[in-house]
Amino acid sequence: MAAVAERSTKERLFSVLDDLEVLSRELIEMLALSRSQKLPQPGEDVQILELLVQRDREFQDLMEVARQQGKVHQEMQLLEKEVEKRDSDIQQLQKQLKEAEHVLATAVYQAKEKLKSIDKARKGSISSEEIIKYAHRISASNAVCAPLNWVPGDPRRPYPTDLEMRSGTLGHMANLPTNGVNGHLPGDALAAGRLPDVLTPHYPWQSSDISVGMLPPHHSNDFGLEPPGHNKENEDDVEAMSTDSSSSSSDSD
Amino acid sequence: MTPSCDVKYMRLKAAMAVVQQKLEKEREECSLLPLVHDIIKCMDKDSQDVHQELAKLKTKIQEAREQIANMPGIDSSPVDQQQQLATLREQVRTKNQLLQKYKSLCMFDAPKAS
Numbered sequence: 001m002a003a004v005a006e007r008s009t010k011e012r013l014f015s016v017l018d019d020l021e022v023l024s025r026e027l028i029e030m031l032a033l034s035r036s037q038k039l040p041q042p043g044e045d046v047q048i049l050e051l052l053v054q055r056d057r058e059f060q061d062l063m064e065v066a067r068q069q070g071k072v073h074q075e076m077q078l079l080e081k082e083v084e085k086r087d088s089d090i091q092q093l094q095k096q097l098k099e100a101e102h103v104l105a106t107a108v109y110q111a112k113e114k115l116k117s118i119d120k121a122r123k124g125s126i127s128s129e130e131i132i133k134y135a136h137r138i139s140a141s142n143a144v145c146a147p148l149n150w151v152p153g154d155p156r157r158p159y160p161t162d163l164e165m166r167s168g169t170l171g172h173m174a175n176l177p178t179n180g181v182n183g184h185l186p187g188d189a190l191a192a193g194r195l196p197d198v199l200t201p202h203y204p205w206q207s208s209d210i211s212v213g214m215l216p217p218h219h220s221n222d223f224g225l226e227p228p229g230h231n232k233e234n235e236d237d238v239e240a241m242s243t244d245s246s247s248s249s250s251d252s253d
Numbered sequence: 254m255t256p257s258c259d260v261k262y263m264r265l266k267a268a269m270a271v272v273q274q275k276l277e278k279e280r281e282e283c284s285l286l287p288l289v290h291d292i293i294k295c296m297d298k299d300s301q302d303v304h305q306e307l308a309k310l311k312t313k314i315q316e317a318r319e320q321i322a323n324m325p326g327i328d329s330s331p332v333d334q335q336q337q338l339a340t341l342r343e344q345v346r347t348k349n350q351l352l353q354k355y356k357s358l359c360m361f362d363a364p365k366a367s
Contacts, residue, residue, distance in 0.1 A: 027293075032296065086352065
């Protein structure tokens with residue numbers, strides 16, 4: 001009985017249809033035979049007829065079941081389409097989530113980097129007042145900008161002096177000697193009378209590590225404290241170099 | 254019962270009768286007994302139409318076979334089919350819930366589940 005329940009409706013329909021075909025043929029043959037032989041066999045043909053009617057009813061019931069299954073099949077197809085649609089929606093959402101994850105990961109990384117730099121800045125904090133003071137100092141000697149009324153021949157310089165170039169990071173990187181370079185240009189920084197003042201104070205961002213690390217041991221980084229003309233031996237070289245640097249800065253202009 | 258309700262009831266009854274008739278007709282269309290009956294009648298009358306009626310029966314059986322072969326959704330038993338249907342419904346329900354959950358969670362544009 002369980003095996004019958006497991007069989008598909010199609011198989012059962014074919015089976016019942018085969019039975020119907022066989023039974024109807026048998027019945028007709030039997031009737032034809034009985035008519036030709038004039039031998040009535042009342043019991044057997046009635047039995048076959050009953051079986052035929054029973055199978056016919058079964059066939060009709062199964063056809064009805066098959067129609068219902070057809071409707072259910074339609075519903076299932078609709079549901080399958082729905083499932084496919086939901087699947088594509090979920091895949092799209094998954095894609096968006098991946099993108100969001102990527103964006104968030106980048107943002108978190110950048111935020112961490114920012115926090116690191118904030119922390120670093122806090123550790124080596126510099127007061128804005130000092131920066132402004134320094135800015136005043138370097139601009140007062142016309143090291144960053146020429147005076148408004150500057151004309152060629154004006155002793156006030158519109159460019160950094162050789163000494164200032166040497167004291168900067170670039171100068172340190174090039175490992176240039178900084179000793180005794182004052183007074184190399186007649187009447188520029190000295191004429192302004194502020195050069196030693198500019199370089200004298202030590203600011204926190206003027207990393208002593210750099211100058212110490214980059215300069216050879218015999219070079220001191222407190223060149224600003226040395227009196228002008230301290231190293232007479234190098235004076236001529238410096239003169240030549242400052243001329244070079246001034247000419248190069250002119251070239252660059 | 255108001256007259257309008259009465260009219261509605263009568264219409265419904267008529268519609269149901271039509272459906273019933275249609276179903277009966279369909280059942281009759283499936284049945285082979287009328288054809289077998291016609292054959293037996295012809296045999297009783299010794300009519301020459303018996304061969305024609307036999308051919309009709311044969312054709313009817315053949316048509317029924319073709320119809321069965323082309324019927325959709327009968328490759329499984331009704332019980333199995335109901336199970337498949339339940340599984341599909343469950344899938345749709347689960348996926349709907351999942352989408353609903355995502356939609357309530359996320360802050361970005363989610364596709365509209367229609």
